[in-house]
Structure formats: C-alpha cells, structure tokens
Amino acid sequence: MSAQMEEWHFPAGYDQSYLPDPSSPYWFPHRETMDPEERNAAVLVRLREVMEYAYATSPFYRRKWDAEDLKPADITSFEAFEQVPVIQKEEMRAAQHEHPPFGDYLCVDESEIHHIHGTSGTTGMPTAFALGRRDWEVIADNHARILWGMGVRPGDTVFVAALFSLYLGSWGAMAGAERLRCRVLPFGAGAQGMTARAVTWLARTKPKAFYATPSYALRLAEVAAQEKIDPKDFGLEVMFFSGEPGASVPAVRDAIADAFGARVVDCGTMAEMTPFMSASATDRTPDGMLLWQDIVWHEVCDPTTFRTVPFGSEGTPVYTHLERTSQPMIRLASNDLTRWVMEDNPCGRTYPKLPDGVYGRIDDxxxxxxxxxxxxxxxxxxxxxxxxxxxxxxxxxxxxxxxxxxxxxxxxxxxxxxxxxxxxxxxxxxxxxxxxxxxxxxxxxxxxxxxxxxxxxxxxxxxxxx
Ligand code: 8LE
CATH class of the missing domain: 3.30.300.30 (ANL, C-terminal domain)
Incomplete structure (x- = not known):
C-alpha cells in the first residue's frame, strides 16, 4: 500500500524539482485523499521505524523507553503507541542542561545541523532547536505542499510579517514559499516603526499571500487606517497565520477577513514540531485546521492519561514526527486544548479536523x-x-x-x-x-x-x- 503513496519513505527526501500539475488541487493526490484506514496502516509502520531510529540514535529515548520496558518493536497497534510516554517540555530542558546545547535527542551528527532556533526564554531556560540540513529540505517540501493546499502557487509573492529571529514561524513559512517557487518578501516584524513601513511595502508590492500572527495582522490594519490606507488595497488573497489562537476564533477571523478582504487560513502546531504547518486549513476546507497525518501524526488526548479521545471530543494535542531525523519528537505533549472530528472535507482530503482550531493552552x-x-x-x-x-x-x-x-x-x-x-x-x-x-x-x-x-x-x- 505504501508503494502508492507518493515519496513515502524514511528517512524522507523529496524530489526538489517536483511540482504538481497546475490544475491539481493536491500536491500529492494519493497521500492526501486516500482511505484514512490505509493511511493509518502505513503510518503505524512508519511510527515503528521512527521509534527504531530514535532508539538507536538517542540516549534520551533509550532512557525514557527502557524505564517503561518498551521497545520500538512492541508498537504493532495504535493502542500500543498510545502507551508510549509523552514528552513534556521540562524533559527537553533538562536534557539540554545535561547535554548542552541540543540535548541527547539530537539523533544526527552536529555537522548535519543547518539552522538553530529556540524559544524566547522569557518564561524559563531557553530551549534550542537543531534542524538538520536534510530535514530543512523536507520541511520546505511539506510546507510547500500545504501552501499549495491553501491556494498559493509558484510565482505568487508571499509577504512574511513575523520576527526573523529564533522564532521558527517566519523561517518555516519562508522555506515553504521558496520551495513552492514563490517570490518571498521576508519583511519581518518587531523593530521600531516597522509596522508603518510594512503598510508602505504591502501597498507597493501587492503580494498575494501574507503570513503573521493574527494579533499582528489586526495591528497592521490599525496602522494602515492611521496612515489613511485601506488594507483591502494591498490586494491580498490569502493570509495564513500561526503562533496563537485567532484565525479560528470567529470574531477575530472575521475582523481580519473584513479588514483585508482576504481569505484567512489557520495553521500551526509547535516550533519543536516543525514542519509546524502540519495542522492547517485549505482553500476549500477553510475553517479550523486539517491534520495532515502523513507528515506529523497528530493525536488528541485526554490530558491526564494521554490516550486518544474519540472524535467529537475535546483534549490536548500530542504530536509525533514522521519525517524528522534531527530531534524527532515522539509523542510531544502540547498542553493546548482542542476538539477533533472526522468528517467529509469539502477539499476532498481525508484528514481529521480541528473544527475550532486550537483554542488555548491548558495553563492559560x-x-x-x-x-x-x-x-x-x-x-x-x-x-x-x-x-x-x-x-x-x-x-x-x-x-x-x-x-x-x-x-x-x-x-x-x-x-x-x-x-x-x-x-x-x-x-x-x-x-x-x-x-x-x-x-x-x-x-x-x-x-x-x-x-x-x-x-x-x-x-x-x-x-x-x-
Ligand atoms: C492556536 C507554530 C509556531 C511556529 O508558529 C509557534 O508559534 O510555535 P511556538 O512558538 O513553539 O508556540 C507554540 C504554541 O503556540 C502552541 O503550543 C500553541 O499554544 C500556540 N499556537 C501556535 N499556533 C497556533 C497556536 N494556538 N492556533 C494556532 N494556529
């Protein structure tokens, strides 16, 4: 079955010259629309492979799983997988403290590291994210595929209005847009007077797509109004967001869509989980976020037992990489809150969906x-x-x-x-x-x-x- 799934192998690697047929709504028609049971069966095999890889290359995972007497070979069902202990952020911080700077779950040689990102460190010890060169290419491919699903096409200008710093959001959006052969305008955010300059640049370059946090888009609309410029004149068609709730909060979503006259698309999991756009809406399934289960395995779990909750129920997302070799995360607890459903999606993709997006952190x-x-x-x-x-x-x-x-x-x-x-x-x-x-x-x-x-x-x- 996996033979039919386009470019489905581990470690992942994609043909960098591939682009879909321009008339196709899908980047990978089979992987995106296949019978979910079939996909799940392939994912289960992959989960075992990723775990075997992590067990062989990471003292962190060996320690964690040996303590539970758990071997990757035991993962013969999703029920067994749900018993794999989750990772909490504190464990990563501790591992990085003991084995600086990347922790003993790096899994690749340091010479393979292509980008180093991290948390801002405002609420504790910062955590470093190491992304391998090969992984970066795969991330770009995955994000390009998801951007295609949002309706972004080669040649479109993509305006990135988020911090270019340790924050992965902006870089991840840019990597995907570059792979999609878009024109990227890496504008950034956060410096003095930059929002007013963003207004000028948006008005002059008239990009088709835009990436930021939802609160920053609203800020931008206010500054445009102060400058007597109607944000609709930017001519944006699609605005995609990650980083915080907003794009799936109905009144926030409407406020952005009304101000800019553009489609609003929600996406985003966590920086550790890059390709973080693996939860994302599409142009024809615009509400909430689809869970692109062949890129990252998303579970919605009971926040105390970390077993999945049935479709229709609320829980906390738990994420597992299927394609990362540098710092692969296997059952990372997000401590966010959401609800998931499985229904027919208008875009034809057979993925589960978070109809209300991720609506908050348990701590908040x-x-x-x-x-x-x-x-x-x-x-x-x-x-x-x-x-x-x-x-x-x-x-x-x-x-x-x-x-x-x-x-x-x-x-x-x-x-x-x-x-x-x-x-x-x-x-x-x-x-x-x-x-x-x-x-x-x-x-x-x-x-x-x-x-x-x-x-x-x-x-x-x-x-x-x-
Ligand atoms: C509701 C995903 C990314 C790179 O944009 C990001 O913000 O990652 P980061 O800094 O690790 O923060 C992750 C947290 O931001 C999540 O756990 C969640 O609380 C929040 N978040 C990110 N995207 C969304 C979100 N909350 N909707 C989103 N679309």
Whole structure:
C-alpha cells in the first residue's frame, strides 16, 4: 500500500524539482485523499521505524523507553503507541542542561545541523532547536505542499510579517514559499516603526499571500487606517497565520477577513514540531485546521492519561514526527486544548479536523470560582461589541479570600459617553462567562499591541503558576 503513496519513505527526501500539475488541487493526490484506514496502516509502520531510529540514535529515548520496558518493536497497534510516554517540555530542558546545547535527542551528527532556533526564554531556560540540513529540505517540501493546499502557487509573492529571529514561524513559512517557487518578501516584524513601513511595502508590492500572527495582522490594519490606507488595497488573497489562537476564533477571523478582504487560513502546531504547518486549513476546507497525518501524526488526548479521545471530543494535542531525523519528537505533549472530528472535507482530503482550531493552552485557562474561562472567549465576545477599541486586558487577582476578574477594554467613545458601553459589555461578559466581572473601559489606542503573540492575561494570584 505504501508503494502508492507518493515519496513515502524514511528517512524522507523529496524530489526538489517536483511540482504538481497546475490544475491539481493536491500536491500529492494519493497521500492526501486516500482511505484514512490505509493511511493509518502505513503510518503505524512508519511510527515503528521512527521509534527504531530514535532508539538507536538517542540516549534520551533509550532512557525514557527502557524505564517503561518498551521497545520500538512492541508498537504493532495504535493502542500500543498510545502507551508510549509523552514528552513534556521540562524533559527537553533538562536534557539540554545535561547535554548542552541540543540535548541527547539530537539523533544526527552536529555537522548535519543547518539552522538553530529556540524559544524566547522569557518564561524559563531557553530551549534550542537543531534542524538538520536534510530535514530543512523536507520541511520546505511539506510546507510547500500545504501552501499549495491553501491556494498559493509558484510565482505568487508571499509577504512574511513575523520576527526573523529564533522564532521558527517566519523561517518555516519562508522555506515553504521558496520551495513552492514563490517570490518571498521576508519583511519581518518587531523593530521600531516597522509596522508603518510594512503598510508602505504591502501597498507597493501587492503580494498575494501574507503570513503573521493574527494579533499582528489586526495591528497592521490599525496602522494602515492611521496612515489613511485601506488594507483591502494591498490586494491580498490569502493570509495564513500561526503562533496563537485567532484565525479560528470567529470574531477575530472575521475582523481580519473584513479588514483585508482576504481569505484567512489557520495553521500551526509547535516550533519543536516543525514542519509546524502540519495542522492547517485549505482553500476549500477553510475553517479550523486539517491534520495532515502523513507528515506529523497528530493525536488528541485526554490530558491526564494521554490516550486518544474519540472524535467529537475535546483534549490536548500530542504530536509525533514522521519525517524528522534531527530531534524527532515522539509523542510531544502540547498542553493546548482542542476538539477533533472526522468528517467529509469539502477539499476532498481525508484528514481529521480541528473544527475550532486550537483554542488555548491548558495553563492559560483561567480557573476562577469554580469556572473555567478561556481568554479567547473574551476576545471573541469583545470583537462583536459596538464601540470596542480593539484591545483588552484580563486581570485576575485575589482580594481577601475572593478571586476577582477585571476586564479592561478599549472604547472608541469619549470618556463621558461610555455608560451604555460599560453596562452592555460588562453584563454581556458576565452572562457569557458565568462569573462576576469587574468591567472597565479605557481610551482607544492606550493598551499595548502585540508585535508577535499577544499576552492579555495578567494573573496576580500568587498560587497560580504562569
Ligand atoms: C492556536 C507554530 C509556531 C511556529 O508558529 C509557534 O508559534 O510555535 P511556538 O512558538 O513553539 O508556540 C507554540 C504554541 O503556540 C502552541 O503550543 C500553541 O499554544 C500556540 N499556537 C501556535 N499556533 C497556533 C497556536 N494556538 N492556533 C494556532 N494556529
């Protein structure tokens, strides 16, 4: 069966000159539309292969699996695979501390390393990501294939408006666009005055495709408005996003689509999981994200047992590389939250889907007086409120023995005329969230905008780890 699957082998390597027939909606028609059971059977064989490779080349995996008396050869069913212990980020940090700088799960010779990326390190010890030269080519191929699915074609200009730094998002988007023979405009983000310059460049170059974080796209639309330029005049057709929830949050998605007059596509797993675009929507299945299971094996699991939950249920994504040889991740726990389904996709791809995208991190969910509040719910609600100024902040603090939630939102009305706005918004939030909310309005354009990923929650309670 795997013989029919285009270029299906491990270690992976793709014909760098291949491009699909221009009339084909698919890069690899068979791999993308095959019977999912058949695909799963091929994936199961591959999972064993990847595990054998990792066991042979990495003390990290040997240690981890020997402790459970687990051998790659035992993986003869998905049930057996679900018992492979997950990896948490702390374990990678510890392995890198013991074996600097890449940890003892590198799996390739250091001479094979092509790029080094990493976490920003704002919330702990930074983690280094080493990507092999061969892997980089495979990543580019996979991302090109997914971009094709979004409707991007050779010759299109792709504007990358995300940090070119340790962050992998921008580089991964660029690698895919280059492999697709696009014209890449690696604009970047984050420097002083850069957003206004991005507006000028977008207006002049009129790219077809655009990549950023969702909050940065909204920021860009605001700056364009200040410069008296209509973002629709950029002529963008497809805007793809990763890095944070947003492109699948209905009101955020609509706000971006309306401002730019473009299709909004959500994608993204984790930097460690690059090719991180393996969860991605397509032009004809535009909502949520499809799980391209022959690139990365995505499971949605119970967050305590790490067994998969049935389709239709909520859980946390757990990811396994099928094509990486440098730092392959085998059951990496994301600690994010999502829901998955298996249904007929309009684009004809036979992949499972996250219909609401990834809607938050377990850690970011606010537990307050017995209720769970997702910050994305607040974002979604506020974007639908008339006179909302476009940015907000959620502060959770303990006053006496009570937890208190304060939502501070911008309002476009002058300060003397906000009573109605405050009443509407405050009571709307309260009934949506089911907890008492102290609502405050502030002037528009006074809260900080994200140049990268937004951080809107300030949890001042001591016991809460953030
Ligand atoms: C909802 C995927 C990438 C390279 O853009 C990225 O941001 O990787 P990074 O910095 O390792 O952060 C991964 C985390 O960002 C995920 O665990 C998730 O919490 C969030 N994230 C990334 N893409 C999305 C997302 N959350 N929707 C997304 N599309």
């Amino acid at each position: 969910m606010i537990h307050i007086r017995g209720e769970n509040v997702y910050p994305t719910e607040v974002d979604n609600f506020l974007r639908g409120v008339a006179d909302y100024g476009g940015e907000h902040q959620i502060v959770v603090r303990r006053t006496g023995s009570m937890d208190e939630m304060i939502v501070r939102a911008e309002c476009t009305l002058p300060s003397g005329q906000r009573d109605d706005f405050e009443r509407r918004t405050g009571s709307g939030l309260q009934s949506l969230l089911g907890v008492r909310v102290t609502f405050e309005s502030v002037d528009a354009h006074t809260l900080e905008r994200a140049e990268h990923k937004s951080r809107r929650v300030v949890d001042e309670r001591e016991h809460t780890k953030r």
